[in-house]
Amino acid sequence: MTAIPLSAPDITDAEIEAVTRVLRTPHLSLGPELHAFEEAFASYHSVEDAVAVSSGTAGLHLALLTLGIGAGDEVIVPSFAFVAVANAVVQAGATPVFAEIDPVTLNLDSVAIERAITPRTRAVIIVHTFGVPAQMDALLTLARQRGLAVIEDTCEAIGARFGDAGQARLTGTFGDLAVFGFYPNKQMTTGEGGAVLARDPAHADRIRSLRNQGRRPGGDWLDHAENGYNYRLSEIACALGRVQLSRLDEMLSLRSRAAARYVEMLSEIPGLELPPLTLPQRVISWFVYVVRLPAAVNRDRVQAALHALGIGTGRYFPPIHLQPAFRAARQEAEISLPLSESVAHRALALPFFNRIEPAQQSAVADALRETVAAELG
Numbered sequence: 006m007t008a009i010p011l012s013a014p015d016i017t018d019a020e021i022e023a024v025t026r027v028l029r030t031p032h033l034s035l036g037p038e039l040h041a042f043e044e045a046f047a048s049y050h051s052v053e054d055a056v057a058v059s060s061g062t063a064g065l066h067l068a069l070l071t072l073g074i075g076a077g078d079e080v081i082v083p084s085f086a087f088v089a090v091a092n093a094v095v096q097a098g099a100t101p102v103f104a105e106i107d108p109v110t111l112n113l114d115s116v117a118i119e120r121a122i123t124p125r126t127r128a129v130i131i132v133h134t135f136g137v138p139a140q141m142d143a144l145l146t147l148a149r150q151r152g153l154a155v156i157e158d159t160c161e162a163i164g165a166r167f168g169d170a171g172q173a174r175l176t177g178t179f180g181d182l183a184v185f186g187f188y189p190n191k192q193m194t195t196g197e198g199g200a201v202l203a204r205d206p207a208h209a210d211r212i213r214s215l216r217n218q219g220r221r222p223g224g225d226w227l228d229h230a231e232n233g234y235n236y237r238l239s240e241i242a243c244a245l246g247r248v249q250l251s252r253l254d255e256m257l258s259l260r261s262r263a264a265a266r267y268v269e270m271l272s273e274i275p276g277l278e279l280p281p282l283t284l285p286q287r288v289i290s291w292f293v294y295v296v297r298l299p300a301a302v303n304r305d306r307v308q309a310a311l312h313a314l315g316i317g318t319g320r321y322f323p324p325i326h327l328q329p330a331f332r333a334a335r336q337e338a339e340i341s342l343p344l345s346e347s348v349a350h351r352a353l354a355l356p357f358f359n360r361i362e363p364a365q366q367s368a369v370a371d372a373l374r375e376t377v378a379a380e381l382g
């Protein structure tokens with residue numbers, strides 16, 4: 006059997022030609038592709054402006070700085086998430102405060118957020134985990150009542166929608182700021198890259214300045230209004246991103262179909278919990294396909310068995326508060342996130358990408374069925 010990777014980018018001749026075209030020009034950074042990509046990205050989301058940055062993590066960092074969040078401030082984040090969410094808060098000089106998730110959507114739970122609020126809380130980072138939109142109506146109401154800024158982390162959820170039929174809006178258009186990421190395992194990729202949507206044009210200006218060494222937009226190359234970063238996105242990446250974005254809806258529908266096929270193939274496996282295919286008020290943007298193994302099954306052994314058959318899997322995600330990098334944080338004694346821990350302990354991401362073939366999914370399902378049966382004896 007040929008190997009089945011966990012994820013794979015979907016690059017066509019159109020992307021290769023677009024990148025090659027850039028390489029034949031003298032503009033490899035801060036050129037026309039950047040402007041065109043930002044315009045197309047804003048237009049896809051029906052907003053005024055978008056700022057491209059070098060990664061999702063860079064976008065989160067700049068979103069926090071732009072809100073003036075720093076030393077002494079707390080930011081509520083999920084622990085069941087990719088570590089960048091908490092790293093960005095630390096990079097901004099603030100403290101991540103981990104809150105519990107909803108058992109169905111696996112997104113931050115509004116009651117848990119409320120409990121985590123202290124006089125130091127300035128913002129909440131709402132991650133649309135695995136492409137499933139968070140309960141944005143309740144979360145926005147809570148944030149408004151408690152005076153918290155909302156940063157949407159849309160890195161896993163480009164093209165998802167939340168809201169009642171006819172009024173649903175794209176994720177990334179709800180928060181004060183929204184951050185996207187384009188790593189190669191994402192629904193669309195720029196190799197490395199990210200983007201930020203800002204409701205306030207002043208925030209967008211500030212992010213443009215901070216991504217470019219603190220230069221004022223339109224200012225001289227060697228005039229720096231403040232300390233900034235090199236979080237620019239190259240012309241090559243932007244050209245790739247433009248083509249990917251033009252194909253996004255087609256790619257998302259391939260992913261939805263692959264998710265539906267997994268449901269058919271996996272639903273008979275005893276004790277295996279599948280992610281919901283549909284949820285009220287939501288259009289899911291399928292980022293990954295994460296099942297929950299029966300509690301009695303040893304995930305490491307399942308992963309090893311699938312690996313031996315050439316099948317890639319992932320532990321999405323180990324809780325951040327249990328990572329060595331965060332364990333020593335002052336909160337340890339107070340942190341109790343049993344749901345995050347139990348979901349994380351059982352979660353297994355299966356191979357999932359635009360062009361995954363039914364035969365490959367079937368091979369994954371067969372291998373998983375046999376391995377789980379062997380585990381359960």
Ligand SMILES: Cc1ncc(COP(=O)(O)O)c(C=O)c1O
Nearest residue numbers: 060061062087089160186187188
């Ligand atoms: C929820 C979430 N936030 C942030 C990031 C960070 O993005 P990047 O890898 O582009 O820095 C990722 C994924 O990579 C992510 O899944």
